[in-house]
Structure formats: structure tokens, C-alpha cells
Amino acid sequence: MAEVQFRFRDDEPVADPGVTVDAFGEQTNAAAVRLEPGDDARDLLPHLDRIRLVEVNFPVFGDGRGYSSARILREAGYTGELRAVGDVLVDQIAFMRRCGFDAFAPDVALDPADAEAAFGRYADVYQPTTDGRAPIWAKRHG
């Protein structure tokens, strides 16, 4: 399992690897679950109170289903760790952050300077998402 390279939270990380969505339904003590692109994030919604870590896997960076999974979880009020794993590249991490990811475990570690530049590139954003940033239209009409 790749190491967590960036983490934007202060709580203690969950040590266990995430179990599959199928296994999660049966293991009532599991606190970590791993979502594959084809999994329906909404299957987790009845169990959010006992989940502390959701790993969302990006087997290839071009498969963007994980972005929707992340937002669906955050929109439902999930406050635990949301970790992007797999083919996580420097030019995707800012989008991921905006969809609610707060931890990143790329298969191949990112250049720290490039990643820092990527996280901070855009001072403002057009859309409200689940990262709490006020969109440009809110600032225009604040």
C-alpha cells in the first residue's frame, strides 16, 4: 500500500487498510473502506457514522468516477478521512481537493514543490463544491 504523502487533517490516521464495499457490509466493526470506480458511494451512506476512512481508488487517472464518489460522500455529511489512492498525479490533486479529498497516497510519490504549486495555483474558483471555498459569484455578490 502506497504511503500517504499529503494529509490535511489533524486526527489520528486509521491504520487499517480499507476493505471492499462488499466486505464492509459484512464486517460491522470495519472503520475503513475502499471504493473502486464502479462502486456506488451511496451504498455507504447508511453507515457513515462508523466510517473513519474512505479510500477512493483511481486505477488510471483518466477514470473520473472517484470525483463524484467523493462529492457524494461529503454532500451526505461524511467528515472522516477521504483519501485518493492509485494513479494520483500532480495535475489532478487540486481537483481532488475541491471534491473533498483530504489525503493523498499516490502510487508514485509526487515532487513536493510541484504539488505545493498545484494545491495553491488558483486563488479563486467558479463553482461551490464540498471544500468550503466561496465561489467567485459569492464574492461578486457578497
Next chain:
Amino acid sequence: MYQYDTYDQAMVDARVEEFRDQVRRRLAGHITEDQFKPLRLMNGLYLQLHAYMLRVAVPYGTLSGAQMRMLGDIADKYDRGYGHFTTRQNIQYNWIKLEDAPDILADLASVEMHAIQTSGNCIRNTTSDQYAGAAADEVVDPRPYAELIRQWSTFHPEFSFLPRKFKMAVIASDTDRAAMRLHDIGIQIVRNAAGEIGAAFYVGGGMGRTPMIAPCINAFVPIDQMITYAEACLRVYNRHGRRDNKYKARIKILVHELGKDEYTRQVEAEFAHLLTQNIEPPLAELERIKGFFADPAFEVGAPDVLDRSDPDFALWVDNNCLPHKQPGYIAVTISLKPVGGIPGDATGEQIRVMADLATRYSFDELRVTHAQNIVLPHVRKADLYALWQVLDANGLSTPNLDQIGDIIACPGLDYCSLANARSIPIAQKISQRFQGREQEIGELKLKISGCINACGHHHAGHIGILGVDRKGTENYQLLLGGCEGADTSLGQITGPGFDEDGIVDAVQRATDFYLSNKQDGERFLDTYRRLGMAPFKEAIYG
């Protein structure tokens, strides 16, 4: 027209620096071509057969004189002196060096332009009616709604890695001049019986190898929920669109496979959820944007007559000009389809000439049309002759709008790495073959694609031509009866294909048959629809 504020400007400026950094990392070997490809594609940079091609976004086809002038200067400074206007109301340059691309983006940013999302599997540049703001038949000007969509779709974090590219069009009149129902999402701004403005959503249209006409999934979304509804449409697609086969990955396949009713049900469920998330810009933002699209200061009482004594001018007026909502004004289409020319091409100098004419005679505004021509939307009739003389002196006065020489053609095998056959030489031969007969034939929209991806809109041509590779040689299939617009239809293949000269002969046999059999006032398309394929086929294949 819309003008950037500091937020919009900061966005494109940051993009220039981001792309400069990406190119630096690529040139230094820090990222592979495979990793660089989606990044450059998100910025409209394609690696074609001979060079890089850069596609620049022209949001809803609207340009200022200064922007147009910059496009001409870029053609001369970084390309080989040409720009190519595209069927998505954009412009592309075919001879770009990778190391120059960041500087070009910086030049574009200086006039509030960019190449963001002109390619890649994301929401592309939103298109619209080229006569917006000038047409007498529009409910409202559709462009403020398109601008709202532009901002919403720019760097949308959830929808930047969709199953496939995603194209949207916004119109606001029943006369559809933007092929709205052949888009992934087509929106028609409408007014309901209570006088309220709303958005009719047509989802799942497209051309390509499986052409489909979008069904209406919601005839009236309240205008203060339009962005939320679009977000719901996109989320269902992002989650459930096919990713196993790129040829089945467009939203039209999802809508087709689920069925319109089931897709709509899922969208409505997602929409109900998203309404709780407060993602819709306030109406105040729409009002702010609308302020930029107020009517220009038309001269009240401008003379509403034309001196038609010059027959060449009169012919051009009849073919290329459209009535304007304002008395004394007219909307002008400049044809970029000279006989024997490359459809949609203009030289840097021609682009600057058009820019200057816009500044002088059209309230500093131009439009790019999806038929690869340029519109000056607001010209005083009193200025029209002087304007025409400048066009005529610069090879820009071809009087052939919507006629057989006004051909839509993709770049084809002369440039494109996906093409199976050349398109441009076919367009050139057809326009030469029919020179002098355009008036007699009348309205005839002819569209040519060099491969099944249909960038030349061949499915929607009254006559369509599709280039294919047949055992290593170029072969051209003929289609009849396609149409975009309010009565959208898809063309049908006539039969076996033709070689390069044979296809030109076949087009002539089809038009000869039309001329012999048309009834009063019928266009080619009308005669075809009345008689059907069989007699045309017999005339073509004998």
C-alpha cells in the same frame, strides 16, 4: 459583450503559468508524453500529423475587434500566416511549436482569451446562435446563459475526467442555427405561458459514428435552477457513462442504452438532491452578466434603404445578409469559402481586416459561425456598400452563404491524425465544379468529414460526404437528406462509395436530378424529402 473582471482575468493568467510549468516539466523530461497528453489536451493542444495544433476558445462564438486582431497577429507570429475557424465556433492554428504555446496563451490572456477545455474529456467551449442579439426571432439573447455555463464549466473539479468529451449549445429561438439537438446537452431558452424564462434541456445528441438527435428530457427548468440541472445531467453521466469502449462513451450512448425515461428519472433524482446543496449562482449574477449583452447604441431612425445599383453588391446582399431586429441595420455573414479555397481558413491579414471592419461598422463585435464563416452582427445599412467594397478588395466577398460552395469540411488527412481521407481537396473540387451554378441550385448545405468522427457534420448535410479508408485507398460515401435546425434529420447513405473524382460527379448527378424535378420554391432538401431516396439513388448510380 462580456468583459472579464479581476476574477476572470486571474483565472486565465493562472492557467498560462500552469501550462508554462507543464510544458517546462515535459521539455525537461519530468513527465512522459502519456502523462503530458491529457494536460495539453485540456489546453487545446493536439499533436497532429505534421506539427502541434492549438485550438483557441471563442466562447459562444463572440469576439471583439481587439480579440480578432490578436487572432490575426498570432497567425502571422506563430503559425504560417493562417487561422482556421472551426465548426465549434473556435479557431485553430495548424503549425504550432510546443515551446511557443505558453507565449501564445499569454498573448491570448492579454485580450481575455484562452484555450481552456477546447479538447480533452471535459466540458468543451459552449456554442450558441451566431445572430444572438441581432435576430428578430429570439426570445432573449442566449449568450448570458452561455456565459453562465462557461464559468460553471471552467475547471469544474468533478467533471474534468469524463468518459468522453462533452459539448453544449445554448439557443433562444425556434429557428435553431446552432445544431442544438446534435449536442451532448442542447439548451433552448424559452418563455412559458406565465411569461417566465426557463431552459428546455435536450440531452444525448451527437454526430460521430453513432449519430443521434437529442430528446427533450425537461421542457422547462426554471432559469434559477439551470446550472443545478446541468450538474445533475453531468453527474449521472460521469458515474454511469461507459468507460470500457471510447466509441461508446459519449452521453448519447448512455441515454440510448438506459432509455430516455430512465436517464431522466436518474437526473431528476440527482437534481432533487443537488437542489439542497446550494450550488446555483444567484440571479444577481445572471443580471450582472446580462448587463454586458445589452443592445449597442443603435442609431434611431437610421435609413432603412439600400442602393442596389451595383449588381455584384446586390447579389451579395441577397445571399449573405440577414434582416436585423433594429430598423436600418442588417446582419452580415462574411463567407470564408472562396471558390477553390480551404473552408474556414483566413490569412492573418484577412482576420485583421475583418477586425477593423467590426470596429468601424459593427459596434466592435464579430461572431464565428459553426458553418466556419464570420458574422458582423450589427451593420448600418447606410454603411453596407463601403463595408462590402473592403471585403471585396480582400477576397472576402464570396456571395454563397448556405449554397453548395459554402461547404463545411474538417481538416481531414491533410492535417488530422485521426482522418482516413482528405476533405479539403474534395471541398475545393466541388466548389470549382459548381462555380457559376450556385444561384440556380439555391440553398444546399454540403458537409464533408474525413473520418467517421464526423467533425465535418456530414450527417447533418443536405448532402453529406464521408471519407473512409477502403483497402488502403480513399473512398467517399454520399449521404442525402441530413439537416440541422428545428427540423433536424440525419442523412442516409446512398450506396457504394466513390473515388475522389467520382464523388464530385455523384454530387452533380444528385443536383441535376433535383433541378429537373423540383417544384416551385423547393430547396434540394425539400425535393429529397418529397421524393425519397429511391429516385435520387437511381439518378446517381444509373
